Amino acid sequence: MIITVFTFTVLMYVFLVKYHDPVVRPLPLTGTYDSVNGGFGSAPKFPRPVETQLMLYHSKKMRDSGKGARADDGSQMVYFTLQYMAKGGIHDHVGGGFHRYSVDEYWHVPHFEKMLYDQGQLVNVYLDAFAITRDLQYSNVARDVLDYLRRDMIGQEGEIFSAEDADSAETEGAARFIFHNNSRRSKNLKQKKVTTFRG
Template sequence: MSLLCLRSAVFPRQRNFRSFLYSTTMAQMLEANRLANEKSPYLLQHANNPVDWYPWGNEAFEKARSEGKLIFLSIGYSTCHWCHVMERESFENKSVAEIMNKFYVNVKVDREERPDVDKVYMTFVQATQGGGGWPLSVWLTPDLHPVYGGTYFPPEDRYFGRPGFKSILQLIAKQWNENPEKIKESGSKVIELLKKHTAMKGVPSENYKKDIPGVEALMMCFEQFCRTYEEQYGGFGDAPKFPQPANLEFLMGFALFNRETEMAKRALEMVTHTLRMMAKGGIHDHVSKGFARYSTDKEWHVPHFEKMLYDQSQLASTYLTAFIVTGESLFEDMVHDILGYVLRDMTHSSGGFFSAEDADSYPTESSREKKEGAFCVWTYDEIKRHLGKETLEDGTALDEVFAYHYDVKKSGNVDPQK
């Protein structure tokens, strides 16, 4: 397989619609749970799981209190790839669902409907696990105090001693049955720490002028970016690599604040090189335009194929600022690229915008199972078939020019491990 990014953003949606009709017909043959009455696309995706899901609300909380059960909270959104994976592996698995239904009150939340709920429990998971993401998986006491959490869990135990979802479900249920008061006490302590962490956050103190970061803080930020900057491909840190437009905006502001200095030159070098490499790489959709959420490698080559509205808006602004600061035409082109994609594929005909485009798509029109990025990759033979008969004025085959430009090889240009 060779990577080029999305061939078309409209055609997959037509496929998705046909799949929706198909899945709806199939769904009618299955017993729906309470989520069938919800409006959220994400919750509706789980309406036919064998898991006895509840939406976030008093019905679930009262059941947990009256039956003395822990709550298993799962938070995600409709275009989340790993949410789809965990559903397929665990929530559609009858043996896993049996454990969930026996020991827990299971609650599903769409983070796009309830960002407030997501923020509380994401803060907990980030604080206890060192990172977060979706699907967000959190175990709560009946009083909604978190006691354990993580993101995606495989259904079974895996290498390096990583426990699977079934094992974690059974272990936490065992601990709860043996000593519920200890777990409640732990949950209460956690919630108090979270309250202290968020108390007065964002509210200026009486000495608010003293709270404004000074030059020393700006220098610390700049030095941190210099340490984590990746010289060859741009960006910060190793894989997975995110665009991080806020960091680039900071560096451009820093450069303007420190005009005519070596620091300003260095800051702009980091920004412009990163933006050029992103525009050149696979994280940028060269066919349908716009940017994927992140790259799975440090080269910006293989994207996580999901596209987020908030990334498009921030990156359009960052590329525009870079064009204003440098006058480089590539950056202006990227602004038109991103906004053109948003207006064409992320704008609803009745007004408003779609929040994201799914990472998963159908390999063919007849496919019934989505795969990550399936519609976004090409084989050399496909390119040859579509472009092989066309030539340039000098007789050069267009498919050869195309393959050379995008580094498409007969054996593929993507490491299968990525």
């Protein structure tokens, strides 16, 4: 049986609502919240989109049940995390999409690998945040990820790639680089003139 991430998230939410006290549920996740940099846990720091989306759903449920103050705490954790991830190096500001994780706790230094499943889950979370807040920063990030998927993760014959490897070299020990052409760099940096460093 094939189950989508969204379906899994909804099923987990239904299970938690039915079988657990709503005040107790978020504690394991909120206990690892990084109030300085956003996200949960420390380095290496993963986006954890399923847990983040679940926290967003849980906050809505608490708000609907009259526990607005506690709901606002959870949703603010989610919004803060999404904003810091979008600003950080884990978000590829040139090529689009998100890298798999950050090697530091600040979201600055990415592990240069992109997974298809991360992109889809993160699009869902950013679109949910947009649906709730109507803040365009969230829909812009989702659009960026979708543009990346359409451009780089679909092959010429319609095949869908599952990942981009962290290594660009063909042989072990060779130099590894990420290359972007000048037209893409200019578009993303919003500059009229871009000079390329050749060293």
